Amino acid sequence: MRTAPRLGQLADAGNTTTLAHYLELLRGAGLSRPAKFSGSEVRRRGSSPKLLALDTGLVSAVGGRSFSEVRADRTAWGRLVETAVGAHLVRADLDVASWRDGNAEVDYIVRRAENVTALEVKSGAAPSALPGMSALADRFAIDRRLLIGGDGVDLAEFLASPAARPLA
Numbered sequence: 001m002r003t004a005p006r007l008g009q010l011a012d013a014g015n016t017t018t019l020a021h022y023l024e025l026l027r028g029a030g031l032s033r034p035a036k037f038s039g040s041e042v043r044r045r046g047s048s049p050k051l052l053a054l055d056t057g058l059v060s061a062v063g064g065r066s067f068s069e070v071r072a073d074r075t076a077w078g079r080l081v082e083t084a085v086g087a088h089l090v091r092a093d094l095d096v097a098s099w100r101d102g103n104a105e106v107d108y109i110v111r112r113a114e115n116v117t118a119l120e121v122k123s124g125a126a127p128s129a130l131p132g133m134s135a136l137a138d139r140f141a142i143d144r145r146l147l148i149g150g151d152g153v154d155l156a157e158f159l160a161s162p163a164a165r166p167l168a
Contacts, residue, residue, distance in 0.1 A: 026051070037097035037109040037140070050098040054087045056080060074124065081123035082107055084159060085148050089119075092163035104135035109142075110167055117144040117167050126150025 053059045059080060063070065070076045086108055089096045095111040099118075108119040118137070120130050126147055133145050146166060149155040153166050 037099040037106075037136075050086075052086045052090065053083055054090055056084045056087060059083055078123040081149065081155065082121045085119070085121045085155075088159055088163045094163060094167070099132075099136055101135060101139075104132045106132045106136045109136070112164070112167060115143045115167075116141065117146055118142050119146045119148055120152075121148045122150035122152070123155070124150070126152065 060067070060070070063076075065073075065076070070080060086096065089108055089110060097109045097111075099106045099109055106118050107121045110117045110119065118133055120133055126149070130145075130147070133142075136142060137145070144167075146153065148158050158166060
């Protein structure tokens with residue numbers, strides 16, 4: 001029985017090169033896209049991407065659970081909704097990234113020309129505060145903040161329209 005490699009084992013140059021190659025293969029197959037958002041293109045290219053399946057049907061097929069089972073599991077449903085929104089953005093050929101610093105996280109950051117929009121995806125009721133958005137805005141110039149789901153843009157409406165429309 002093989003055990004998962006420890007972080008120290010992955011830090012070796014050969015392993016990181018292999019992982020980078022695997023990530024590039026996933027990207028080429030349309031299974032991974034968003035990089036980490038950063039003010040520097042060099043940092044962005046060197047960052048670990050947010051793995052994003054660009055087809056929620058694929059996610060559902062390999063998940064082995066029925067729609068009603070996933071819908072009843074708030075965590076699983078939230079991940080599927082976030083995946084659907086990310087895939088919608090990527091399929092629109094937008095410059096999509098994600099951002100995380102410690103516990104502060106923003107689901108997607110979209111660049112269009114000189115404008116930067118931060119998007120937070122909520123599959124249920126939106127919390128009263130979005131600390132990831134605030135932390136991101138403290139570090140980078142964000143032109144617009146957008147909540148998808150919750151009390152923001154209706155999820156079904158967002159997915160049914162061209163992804164660029166709410167970002168304009």
